[in-house]
Structure formats: C-alpha cells, structure tokens
Amino acid sequence: MSTPPAGSAHAAPAPPPGRFGRLAAWSQRRRWAALLLWVLVVAAITVGSQAAGAAYHNDFSLPGTESQAAADLMEEHGSRQAGAAVQIVAEAPAGLKARQQDVGRMLDEVRRLPAVADVGGLSVSRSGTIGYATVTLDGTSEDVPKERVAKIIDTAQAASGDGLRVELGGDAVRGAEEGGGGGAEGAGMLAALVILVFLFGSLVAAALPLVTAVFAVGGAVGLIALASHVFTVADFTPPIMMLIGLGVGVDYALLIFYRYRHELANGADSPAATRMALDAAGRTVFFAGCTVIIALLGLIALGLGSLQGVALAVALTVLVTMAASLTLLPALLGVFGGRIQRHVRKRAAKSRPREGGWRRLASAVQRRPVPALLAAVAALLALSAPALDMRLGFADSGNDAPSSTSRQAYDLLAKGFGPGFNGPLIVVAKGDAGPLRETLARTEGIAAATPPFPSRDGEVSAVIVYPATAPQDARTTDLVHELRDDVLPALSDRTGVEYLVGGTTAATQDFADSVSARMPLFVAVVVGLSALLLMVVFRSVLIPVKAALLNLLSISAALGAIVLVYQDGRFGAQSGPIEAFIPVMIFAIVFGLSMDYEVFLVARIHEEWERTRDPSRAVREGLAATGKVITAAAAIMIVVFAAFILSPDRMLQQFGLGLAVAVLLDALVIRCLIVPAVMQLLGRHAWWLPAPLAKRLPRVALERPHA
Numbered sequence: 001m002s003t004p005p006a007g008s009a010h011a012a013p014a015p016p017p018g019r020f021g022r023l024a025a026w027s028q029r030r031r032w033a034a035l036l037l038w039v040l041v042v043a044a045i046t047v048g049s050q051a052a053g054a055a056y057h058n059d060f061s062l063p064g065t066e067s068q069a070a071a072d073l074m075e076e077h078g079s080r081q082a083g084a085a086v087q088i089v090a091e092a093p094a095g096l097k098a099r100q101q102d103v104g105r106m107l108d109e110v111r112r113l114p115a116v117a118d119v120g121g122l123s124v125s126r127s128g129t130i131g132y133a134t135v136t137l138d139g140t141s142e143d144v145p146k147e148r149v150a151k152i153i154d155t156a157q158a159a160s161g162d163g164l165r166v167e168l169g170g171d172a173v174r175g176a177e178e179g180g181g182g183g184a185e186g187a188g189m190l191a192a193l194v195i196l197v198f199l200f201g202s203l204v205a206a207a208l209p210l211v212t213a214v215f216a217v218g219g220a221v222g223l224i225a226l227a228s229h230v231f232t233v234a235d236f237t238p239p240i241m242m243l244i245g246l247g248v249g250v251d252y253a254l255l256i257f258y259r260y261r262h263e264l265a266n267g268a269d270s271p272a273a274t275r276m277a278l279d280a281a282g283r284t285v286f287f288a289g290c291t292v293i294i295a296l297l298g299l300i301a302l303g304l305g306s307l308q309g310v311a312l313a314v315a316l317t318v319l320v321t322m323a324a325s326l327t328l329l330p331a332l333l334g335v336f337g338g339r340i341q342r343h344v345r346k347r348a349a350k351s352r353p354r355e356g357g358w359r360r361l362a363s364a365v366q367r368r369p370v371p372a373l374l375a376a377v378a379a380l381l382a383l384s385a386p387a388l389d390m391r392l393g394f395a396d397s398g399n400d401a402p403s404s405t406s407r408q409a410y411d412l413l414a415k416g417f418g419p420g421f422n423g424p425l426i427v428v429a430k431g432d433a434g435p436l437r438e439t440l441a442r443t444e445g446i447a448a449a450t451p452p453f454p455s456r457d458g459e460v461s462a463v464i465v466y467p468a469t470a471p472q473d474a475r476t477t478d479l480v481h482e483l484r485d486d487v488l489p490a491l492s493d494r495t496g497v498e499y500l501v502g503g504t505t506a507a508t509q510d511f512a513d514s515v516s517a518r519m520p521l522f523v524a525v526v527v528g529l530s531a532l533l534l535m536v537v538f539r540s541v542l543i544p545v546k547a548a549l550l551n552l553l554s555i556s557a558a559l560g561a562i563v564l565v566y567q568d569g570r571f572g573a574q575s576g577p578i579e580a581f582i583p584v585m586i587f588a589i590v591f592g593l594s595m596d597y598e599v600f601l602v603a604r605i606h607e608e609w610e611r612t613r614d615p616s617r618a619v620r621e622g623l624a625a626t627g628k629v630i631t632a633a634a635a636i637m638i639v640v641f642a643a644f645i646l647s648p649d650r651m652l653q654q655f656g657l658g659l660a661v662a663v664l665l666d667a668l669v670i671r672c673l674i675v676p677a678v679m680q681l682l683g684r685h686a687w688w689l690p691a692p693l694a695k696r697l698p699r700v701a702l703e704r705p706h707a
Contacts, residue, residue: 020286024278024330028271031334038328042215045222054225056235058142065510066484070428070502078456079428084141086149086170088156089132089409091416092163096124096131099164106159106166107133113155115139115148123417130416141172149176153405169397169409169422171504177404191639192250195632202343208332209257213249216324217242220317227316233309239652240310241317243644244589247637247659249321251596252289253329254636256281258629260333261340270337274330282326284599287537289322291530291599292592298526299588307581311588318592358627362620362676369677376673377553380665384556386563392512393577395650396471397422414470418447423471423505424464425480427488430498433461439491440465445479464503471505472577480506512580522584526591527552536697537599538606539689546678546686547602550670551594555587558662562586562654579651582658590662597634597671601626605679606687615683619676627672634667 027034062068073079088110092099103122111119117138124131135152137144149172160166196206221238259281263273296318299311333340365372397410413421429436433452440449440463447468452461469475480501488499531544538544562578569575605622609615641663644656679686689697 018279018283020282020326021275021279023326024274024282025271027327027330028274028334028337031331034327034331035335038215038324038331042219042222045219045226049222049225052226052229055228056233056237057228058234058236062507062510062514065507065514066500067502067507067510070426070500071507073428073430073460073500074426074455074462074502077460079453079460079462084137084139084144084170084172086135086137086152086168086172087132087409087413088135089130089167089169089412089416090122090159091130091165091167091412093129094163095128096122097128102159102164103131103133106156109155110135110152113148113152115144116152125416127416130412132413132417132421137172141170141175144172146176149173157405167405167409167412169406169413173409174397174400174404174406177400177406191643192246192636195635195639196250196254202340204336205257205261205340205343208329208336209250209253211332212253212324212329213246213321215328216249216321217245217317219324220245220313220320223316223320224313227313228309231309231312233313236649236651237310237313239644239647239649240585240655241313243641243652243655243659244314245317245321247640247663248289248292248318248593249324250636250640251593251633252285252321252325254633255285255596255600255629256325256329257333258632264341270333270341273341274333274337278326278330281600284596284603285322285325287533288592288596288599289318291533291595292318292589294529294533295526295588295592298522298529299584307584310581310585314589358672359620359624361627361672362623365673365676366616366619366680369680372673373677373681376669376677380553380557380669383665384553384560386561386568387556387559389567390559390563390583391474391567391577392515392580392583393472394508394511394580395576398470398472399574399576399650401648418466418468419470419473420447420467420476423476424466424503425483425501425506426503427463427465427483428500428502429461429463430500431460432497433463434495434497436461436463436491436497436499439487440483443479443483443487445469445475445482467505471508476505477509480509508580512577515580515584519584523552523587526588530591530595534595534598535689538602538687539694539697539699540687541689541693542682542686543602546675546682547595547598550674551591551598551666554594554662554666554670555590557665558586558590558658559583561661562658565657566650566654573653574650576650579654582651582654585655586658586662589659590666593637593659593663594666594670597630597667598675600630601671601675609687615686616680619679623672623676630667630671634663637663 061071088107090096090099090103096103100122107119107122110116115137116135118136120134120136122131122133137149153168153173153176156168157166193206193210196209197203221241224233224237224241227233256277260273260277263276264270268276293315296311296315299307397404397406400407400410402408410422427436427440429452437449437451440446445468446465448466450464452463454461467473467476467479469479483501488501491497492499527548531548534544534547535541559578559582562582564570565573567575567578601622604625605618608618608621612618638660641656641660644652645660647653647656
C-alpha cells in the first residue's frame, strides 16, 4: 500500500480509478443523496420489522439422531412425554404434609392454565421437606409462548409464603426468564470511540467508523427480523449479529479511513484521497468480507438446522457492513472531509508520522527468525492444549444465576432427590415395555426409573430414567452411550422390541456428537475455499498454506482459553460444558476475520516485493506500513468483543472471550511475530507458484498503484 511522497503528488498522471474508486466518487458527488438513501432504507427496514414483529424460533431438531427419532415417535403416537416439561418444586422445612392442601390448590390452578396438557402428582423426598410435580406442556419449549410460561411461574409462586417456598425449573422456564444482553453493546462502542479518538486525535474522525457500523448493524438486525418470518432464525441470533457487526463494521471502516488519512497526509485532497483509499483498502475490505461470508456459509455443510439460520444472519450482517464501508463511508467523508483534511494537515505540519518502531520490530524478528517463531508457536500451542479436553454440551439450569427460579429449582431437586432428577432420560419402547423398567433399574448409574407411560393409542411406551449424576456430568454421557450400545440392544434381542433413548440430556449429547463428527468436513470446506482465494490473489502456494495453518493455530488457542475459563472454571467463572455450537461458530468467524489482517499485511508485503524483489525489505516495509492500523483495528475489535463477557448470557460470554482472545493473538503474536519470521525464512520461495498453475489462475490485484 505504498503512496508517493508529498512532493511528487503531481509528478505523473494518476491512473484511472477502479470500480471501488468510481463507487467512492459517485458516493462523494451525491453524498447527500447517498446519506438520505441509507437513512431512508434503514428507517424503512426498522419500521417494517417493528410493525411485523420478529418470529425467531429455535430449531434444535437433528434428523437422523436417536433422540430426534424418540421425540418424533412420541409425538406421532400422542405420548404425554412429547411436550416440554416444567418442574414445580416446593419446599417446606417443617414438612410438606402440613402444606398439602395449599400445594394441591396451586397445582389445580396450574392445571387450568393455557398451554398445560397435564399436571402430575406431587412426589415427596425421603426427608418430607421437598417435593416436585411435573407439568407437561402442549408443545415444545420453543413453541409454547413465553407469556404463557410466565403465567405458570406467577401462578405457582403465588402459593409461596408462611414457610412454603415454590420454584420452577425446565427449559421453558429458562427461556421465559432470559434477559437481554445487558449493556455490552454500549460498553463496547464507548471503548471503541475512546481508542479511535486517541488514534486520530479528533472526535469527528473517530465517530465516522462508528456511525458506519451502527447504520450497518441497524439495517441488518431489521432485515433478519423480517427474514425470521420466512426462515428459521434462532432467538439468540440478534446479540451475535450485533457483536460481529459492531466489531467487523468498525474494523472495515477503519481500514479504509486510515488509508484515507494516509493519502491526505501525502498531499491528496479529500475527494482524491477517498478514491485512492477505496481503490486500495476498499479492495482489501471486499476480499476480506467475502472470505468471512464464505466461512460462515460453510456452516451449511454441517447440516445443523439450528446453526444455518445463525450463519445466514451473520453473513448478511457482514455483507451489509461491507456495503456500508464502501458506500456510506465515502459519503460521510464527502460531508466531513474538509474538517478532517484541515486536522490531518495541521497534525502533519507539527510532526510526521513515525513507523520506525514497527520497522525495528520487523528487523529484530528477521535477525533471529527461528527463536521468534519457536517461542510464539510454543506459546500458542500451550494455550491450545486445553482445547483437547473440550467437552461440548449446553448450559442448563445449574449454570443460571443463583437468584433465578430455574437455578433455585435445580438446587432443590438435587438436594431432595439427587442431581440426575434435573436431566432425566426418556426411553421409548416401540410396543410393550415388558421388562424395560426392571432392566433399567438394575443398570449402574441409574438412580430410579418410572413405570411405563403408554401413549394414547397404546403403540409406544415411555419410561423416564433418572441418572445418578448431573446432566452435565461426563458419567451421564457415558450412561447414554452404554444404554444405546450395550444395555438396550441386548434387551431388544430378547424381547424383539426396539428401544430409543431420548430426552433433553440425550438430545444435547446427540448435538455435540453431530458437531464433532461433521467438523472435519466443515474445516476442509472453509480452509480449502479460503486458500484458493488467497492463491488467486497472491499467486503463491505457500502463502495460503501459511495463512491456513496460522489461522487454525489462533482458533485453537482461543478455544483453549474458553475451556480454561468456562469449562475448568478459572477466574471466577462457573464450570460447565462449552456450548456445542461455539467451536464451529468461532471457527467460521475467526477464520474469516483473521483474513482481514492476513490480506492487509501480506498485500502490502506483496506490493513491496513486486516493486523491489527484496524479500527482507518487503517484510519490513509491510509491517511498518500496516502495524499501527492492524493494532488499532484489533484493539477496537477486542474491546467490542470483550464487552460481551459482561453479558448475563453464558453463550455470549463464551463468544466474547473466544473472539477477543483470537483477535488479540492474531494481531500481536501472529501478524507481528510469526508472519515476519516465516516470510523471512521462506524468502523468495514465499511467492512460488508452479508455471502450469500460474497460466490457469486469473490475475486479481488488491492494490492499485497511484502516481
């Protein structure tokens, strides 16, 4: 991304602008029209989405899995266990027997509420102080409206008082209790603004990338709310969209805006600087955005319906942020360009920007590339090691806030009946259950099993099995596999009846197993397509291989950090499994985002290589020219992502930490240490491309030289 010195700005006629330069020129000439168009479009989308409302729907069905087959079988034959269940847990330290009438009246009131299909009797613990009743809903926890579940909660808890305590648990209750993402978005934006003000020394200049990101995210959120009426989009999608949209939106706008200021400092006027910035950094943003979208759409290869809507939504968010950076930002520069130009010229007159620190860092790495490479890689591998023991699953009521009724019910059930009562399994028999209950009761790891519950048509029976261990315990996972692989197949051979293991706990394990089994295909698709794009752009075989390996290294280190904090319970976090879709989402997003810095840095190195054919100089000049903006862009993304660690939602906390750690390692360790060391060791071979392949690959230039 070289630019001429100020004194040579008119030494030769500038080449005609490319497509992005022409787009920037159009946005500047018609800046008020472009701004008005963006305002009207975003306003129309917002009004339309608010009028239509959102139809977010969680679809965790997994066709082809045993738990899904069990659920479909129960629904088909009218089994009461097909619907979601809510546990009403009561505690009376003086004994529940004395409060039996109060509890009975409360259960009768709940039985008459909408969405309630059945209310079971009260089961009392051996101590006589804790009891629970199971409320079966007329649909899944995703289908039953939250306001109806809230009515059940209010009705049941109205019986509390005078020594009686009532709490409610179950997935439906957790869904009704969930709050928003807190102030994470606002905290991230404020921190980003502070960094930009320090970087540019001007509030106006700092605000432009943020305004661009806010417009993009606002439009994308409205579009997805409308799309949720047509496609299945999970209800946790909007906060993920905002997390990614704010980080990526500011990042893309900053890369373009930094190049714009660089051109101003070298003597160009505002319109020319905008065109040159879009022709150079705009191309990089376009390529990086396409890489992120490809990585996200690669999630479709997993075949997990619950993730496909999220992937499409985040891909659309990246697309809108990319469009805003290429069209809205030039219009804003057309409006505020004069003020920014005066500020830049004033600062340039006082002191020329210095890039010596980054050049010295590159020189130090080049003098000892092997020690620098080994130390950096060893550190990343050490951080990646915990990811080898990653245990996938989903957070349950045991991970909820201690003050929530779902967590209170969870703790009471574990206290009165054992931890396994919070995650029962449902064993479905296609026919007469026969000796099923007796077989299950004798199986090690099972605390209790209910009598068979026949379906309405009598074709299937269901036995509810309570493990001796908690739902998230690894021994519960082992029990599910033992039942499916050994116990039930042996019983089926004797009785001729087919048995299926279902229930929420089994479905969670099936989801985790499906992700693990399909992950290699997903990684191969994303890495292969991204490497092919890099090969076309840089006309090299080794550059894409290096990029893929380093991206995988940063992702594994980020996953290792998530395991240390949220699975092992370090730094005060509650221990538990890693959300099953976190690894694939982190991989898709981080792999794409890592390409931002890879393309930005290597494009500058490639430009210097083409000009001088000196590999060492190319690395030094590339890092000197891009080190500051990469660090600033990374800092902004880190604070935006890290702000989501403050969210009350455990899933968003894991996303925020993983993305923040990945960007930190990618920008500082990989781009500033490993890439210069590897490029120094490769030398001229870094740009090697077999002649037959060179003839077939199209030529795509990221940077347009300027006179």
